[in-house]
Amino acid sequence: MKPLDPRLVGRSHGVRSLLVLTAGLGLASAGTVIAQAVVIATLVDQLFSSRPLTHTAWALAGVFLVRGLLHWANSSVSERAAVTVKAELRHELANDLLDARRLGPAPDPAAVTAIMGPGFDAFDGYVSRFLPQLVLVCLVPPVVIATMFFVDPASAAIVAITLPLSVAFMVLIGLMTRDKLSRRWESLERLSLHFAQVLDGLVVLKLFGRRQERNLTAVGQRHRDETMRSLRLAFLSSLVLELVATLSVALVAVSVGLRVVDGGMDLRPALIVLLLAPEAYLPVRQLGMMFHDSTEGAAAVTVALDLLDHDRQTGGQNAPSLRTSTIRLSNVSVQHPSRSTPSLVIDELEIHPGEYVAVVGPTGCGKSTLLDVMLSFIVPTAGHITVAGTDLREIDPDQWRHQIAWVPQVPGLIAGTISDNVRLACAVASDVNVRQALDDAGAADLPLSRTVSEAGSDVSAGERRRIAVARALLRVRVGGAQLVLLDEPTAGLDDDREASVLASLAALDATVVVVAHRQATISAATRVIRVQTPTAVIA
Known part of the structure; x- marks a missing residue:
C-alpha cells in the first residue's frame, strides 16, 4: 500500500x-x-x-x-x-x-x-x-x-x-x-x-x-x-x-x-x-x-x-427515436470474468418498432442479461447492438434510457407514498395519470396516499411489482418512453390482475420486450424469442 x-x-x-x-x-x-x-x-x-x-x-x-x-x-x-x-x-x-x-x-x-x-x-x-x-x-x-x-x-x-x-x-x-x-x-x-x-x-x-x-x-x-x-x-x-x-x-x-x-x-x-x-x-x-x-x-x-476506477460509457451521439428505429443485435456475447461460460450469446436478432416480444428460455440462459445489454448497463464483450444503424456504444446513455421504461425482477422503492413511487417515472404526472396507471396495472386497491418504506417490507411482492408496472405505464403515457423492458412483470399476480397487466401492455403505443415464464404472458406476445446457451434462436 x-x-x-x-x-x-x-x-x-x-x-x-x-x-x-x-x-x-x-x-x-x-x-x-x-x-x-x-x-x-x-x-x-x-x-x-x-x-x-x-x-x-x-x-x-x-x-x-x-x-x-x-x-x-x-x-x-x-x-x-x-x-x-x-x-x-x-x-x-x-x-x-x-x-x-x-x-x-x-x-x-x-x-x-x-x-x-x-x-x-x-x-x-x-x-x-x-x-x-x-x-x-x-x-x-x-x-x-x-x-x-x-x-x-x-x-x-x-x-x-x-x-x-x-x-x-x-x-x-x-x-x-x-x-x-x-x-x-x-x-x-x-x-x-x-x-x-x-x-x-x-x-x-x-x-x-x-x-x-x-x-x-x-x-x-x-x-x-x-x-x-x-x-x-x-x-x-x-x-x-x-x-x-x-x-x-x-x-x-x-x-x-x-x-x-x-x-x-x-x-x-x-x-x-x-x-x-x-x-x-x-x-x-x-x-x-x-x-x-x-x-x-x-x-x-x-x-x-x-x-x-471502472469503465464508463463514452458515447455522446443523440439517441435515434425508438418509435421508428429497429434494434439489431449481431453476434452479441457477454462474458463475465467470474464465469467460465458466456452469460449471453445471440447470433442475430431484430426488434422492430411497435412489436410485443416475449423472451423465453431456461434459467441462466441470459434473458435478464439481454435486458441489461439493451439498457446499456452492460457493454457486450463481442458483437454490436445498433439502433437505426448507430452502434449503441456511440449513443448517449442518458438520452437512450430516457426513451425506455423498465421493470426489473425486484423493483426498487423509495420511502414515501405510492404516488411518489409511481411518479419516479414522470415527476410532472397528475394524480389522475397516476391513478389510471395503477388501475391498469391491476392495483386499483392501492390508495395513492399509502406510505411505503424503502425496503418494501410493508408491501407484498405482488404489490411491489404492480407499482413498478404502473410506473412503466406512466413513463410511456406521460413521459414519452417508446421501449418497455420487463423482467417477469406478472410473477406473483393472480389471473385477473395478470390479465389486466397484459392488456395494458398490449395497448401501449410502444415496443414491448418482456422476459416471461408464465404461459399467459408468453401467449400475449406477437413474437417469441427463445434464448438458449450458447445460442439464440428466433421462433
Missing part, C-alpha cells in the same frame, strides 16, 4: 493544493529551524564571551514567532484540506454510484457502507497530518544535513548514514502493518455487512426466534482484536524509531563533545551541529508516530479510488 496513491493526486484538486502549499511552508520551516539553531548557538557563545545579547535575543524571539506562525499556517491549511478532500471524494463517489455512464458490476454494499461511514472519517488524520508530514520528511532533513555539512562535515556524515536506518525501519514496519491493516479493514466490512443483513432480516429472525446478539458480539470482538493488534504494533514501532534516533543523535553529540574538549572545534559551530542533529530526525520520528494512524486513511483512499 503506497503512502500516497498517485490516483488521489490526479483526481483531487484539494490534495494537489495541499502538497504545493505544504512544500512552500516546509521550506520556510526548514529555514526557521536553521535560523533558530544559529541564533541560539550565537546567543550561548555571546554569554560565554560576555558580549551584548540584546539584538540576538530579539532575533531569537522573532525566529520563535515566525516558526509558531508557520506551524499554525501548516495546521490550518491541512485541516481545511482534509475537509475539502473528504467532501470531494464523498461527493464524487455518490455521483459515480448514480452516474448513467457507469459500467461494471455493482459495488459491494459492505465496502460502500464502510467507506461512506467510518472509512471517510479516517481521511482526517491522513490528509491533515500524514501527507503534510510526508512533505516535511522530503524537504527538511536534506536542507538540515546540507547546512550541517558546511558547519561540520563529520557530523553531517554521521546523520546522513544513520538517517536512512530510520527510513528502513519505517519501510519494514509498513510491510508488517499491511497485512494486519488488511485484516482489520476486512473485519470492519464484515461487521458492516453482517449488521446490515441482520437489520434487513429482523422481522424473519424475530418470527423464528433467532437471536443475533451472540453473532454480532463475535463479529465485533474480531474487529476489536484486530484493532488492538494494530495498536500494539504501533507502540512497538514507535519505540524502535525513537531508539534509533536517540542513538544517532548521541553519536553526533559524543563526536562533537570530544572535539570541543580537545580544542579541535569552537563552541558556536558545535552548538549549531548539536541543535540541528535532532531536527534532522524529528520529521521522520513524527512521520513514524503518524504512520499507523495514516494507514487506515491510506486503505480508505485505496478502497474509494478502486470504487471510482
Whole structure:
C-alpha cells in the first residue's frame, strides 16, 4: 500500500493544493529551524564571551514567532484540506454510484457502507497530518544535513548514514502493518455487512426466534482484536524509531563533545551541529508516530479510488427515436470474468418498432442479461447492438434510457407514498395519470396516499411489482418512453390482475420486450424469442 496513491493526486484538486502549499511552508520551516539553531548557538557563545545579547535575543524571539506562525499556517491549511478532500471524494463517489455512464458490476454494499461511514472519517488524520508530514520528511532533513555539512562535515556524515536506518525501519514496519491493516479493514466490512443483513432480516429472525446478539458480539470482538493488534504494533514501532534516533543523535553529540574538549572545534559551530542533529530526525520520528494512524486513511483512499476506477460509457451521439428505429443485435456475447461460460450469446436478432416480444428460455440462459445489454448497463464483450444503424456504444446513455421504461425482477422503492413511487417515472404526472396507471396495472386497491418504506417490507411482492408496472405505464403515457423492458412483470399476480397487466401492455403505443415464464404472458406476445446457451434462436 503506497503512502500516497498517485490516483488521489490526479483526481483531487484539494490534495494537489495541499502538497504545493505544504512544500512552500516546509521550506520556510526548514529555514526557521536553521535560523533558530544559529541564533541560539550565537546567543550561548555571546554569554560565554560576555558580549551584548540584546539584538540576538530579539532575533531569537522573532525566529520563535515566525516558526509558531508557520506551524499554525501548516495546521490550518491541512485541516481545511482534509475537509475539502473528504467532501470531494464523498461527493464524487455518490455521483459515480448514480452516474448513467457507469459500467461494471455493482459495488459491494459492505465496502460502500464502510467507506461512506467510518472509512471517510479516517481521511482526517491522513490528509491533515500524514501527507503534510510526508512533505516535511522530503524537504527538511536534506536542507538540515546540507547546512550541517558546511558547519561540520563529520557530523553531517554521521546523520546522513544513520538517517536512512530510520527510513528502513519505517519501510519494514509498513510491510508488517499491511497485512494486519488488511485484516482489520476486512473485519470492519464484515461487521458492516453482517449488521446490515441482520437489520434487513429482523422481522424473519424475530418470527423464528433467532437471536443475533451472540453473532454480532463475535463479529465485533474480531474487529476489536484486530484493532488492538494494530495498536500494539504501533507502540512497538514507535519505540524502535525513537531508539534509533536517540542513538544517532548521541553519536553526533559524543563526536562533537570530544572535539570541543580537545580544542579541535569552537563552541558556536558545535552548538549549531548539536541543535540541528535532532531536527534532522524529528520529521521522520513524527512521520513514524503518524504512520499507523495514516494507514487506515491510506486503505480508505485505496478502497474509494478502486470504487471510482471502472469503465464508463463514452458515447455522446443523440439517441435515434425508438418509435421508428429497429434494434439489431449481431453476434452479441457477454462474458463475465467470474464465469467460465458466456452469460449471453445471440447470433442475430431484430426488434422492430411497435412489436410485443416475449423472451423465453431456461434459467441462466441470459434473458435478464439481454435486458441489461439493451439498457446499456452492460457493454457486450463481442458483437454490436445498433439502433437505426448507430452502434449503441456511440449513443448517449442518458438520452437512450430516457426513451425506455423498465421493470426489473425486484423493483426498487423509495420511502414515501405510492404516488411518489409511481411518479419516479414522470415527476410532472397528475394524480389522475397516476391513478389510471395503477388501475391498469391491476392495483386499483392501492390508495395513492399509502406510505411505503424503502425496503418494501410493508408491501407484498405482488404489490411491489404492480407499482413498478404502473410506473412503466406512466413513463410511456406521460413521459414519452417508446421501449418497455420487463423482467417477469406478472410473477406473483393472480389471473385477473395478470390479465389486466397484459392488456395494458398490449395497448401501449410502444415496443414491448418482456422476459416471461408464465404461459399467459408468453401467449400475449406477437413474437417469441427463445434464448438458449450458447445460442439464440428466433421462433
